[in-house]
Amino acid sequence: MATQVAEKIALEITHRALGLSDDQVLEMYWAMLLARRLDERMWILHRPHLVAFHISGIGHEAAQVGAAFALKRGYDYAHPYYRDMATVLTLGMTPRDLMLALFGRQGEPSSNGRQMPSHFGSRALNIVSGSSPVATQIPQAAGIAFAIKYKKTDQVVLTCFGEGSTAEGDFHEGLNWAGIHTLPVIFLCQNNQYAISVPAAKQMAVPNVADRARAYGIPGVIVDGNDVLDVYGAMRDAVARARRGQGATLIEAKTYRPVPHSSDDDDRTYRSRAEVEEWKKRDPILRMQEYLTRVNLLNAQKIVESDARAKQVVDDADEFARNAPYPPAEAALGNVWGQVKS
């Protein structure tokens, strides 16, 4: 009887029902928190123009950490997009790496200070750097999945993009290819409802991005993108399906971007403050804090302590990157990703 009661209680604790330990769910919280604090610092650094540009993942942390957590780090592939800071942190990029990229300094792993920030890449971690035209990563991810299938490993690929990007031809070509060839790729749409100033209803005539999956013969799943465990559950199933050789899944994480599109955007020109404030009530970090407090893994004191720890890590990365040298001028004449062998 006591065991049955214990099992019932465990199932009511969502993360345990998903097979996650208490330590793992706290690790998720830490990744989300660190991404948020790092991102906030990046905005602050931009205001006095200590850095040239920032594009933010604030509000997307649950979608990103929930997705990345279901991958095998350094084994599976990720082809992220510019908002994916929490994704790449979860996969093993460090706050120092990301700050070096923001400041454009030597030694940053994405391009050694050659690209704009947020084009995350790490050869060691199987993170593939993207290009500025949106959605180009989608057929490229299908291509990587095709190579995995050809080599007969059980790796999978995660690629991410916004809902506006699903109006691009690349999205449809990538999903079609993945459907035809039953490829091990997970397409994660982080639907924050705007493509800069353009609302989703002006990008597509169906209510959900996930509805589009049917046209390509793959499952389309909708999740609450502000709930890290909901995202993780869907992603875990999609990864298992891909590893079993059953092909691709499109996951649509419904979320919101509570900040401007980038450091160079003024969102007051296209949406009301009331709308933004309403969404802030569903902030993924607050939701996670409420959940962890409810299941007795967090309390007010631990929240303060983890915030202080995150601040230390962010301070360290900021100082490290500020003081790092720029690449030498002649590096501008070389290739971005490697030297051509003579």
Ligand SMILES: Cc1ncc(C[n+]2csc(CCOP(=O)(O)OP(=O)(O)O)c2C)c(N)n1
């Ligand atoms: C092919 C192409 N068209 C336009 C742009 C300019 N652009 C950069 S981000 C962006 C919005 C994309 O919106 P969405 O896909 O919803 O992603 P979000 O930024 O909302 O996360 C646009 C139009 C671009 N980079 N590439």
Ligand SMILES: [Mg+2]
């Ligand atoms: Mg969008």
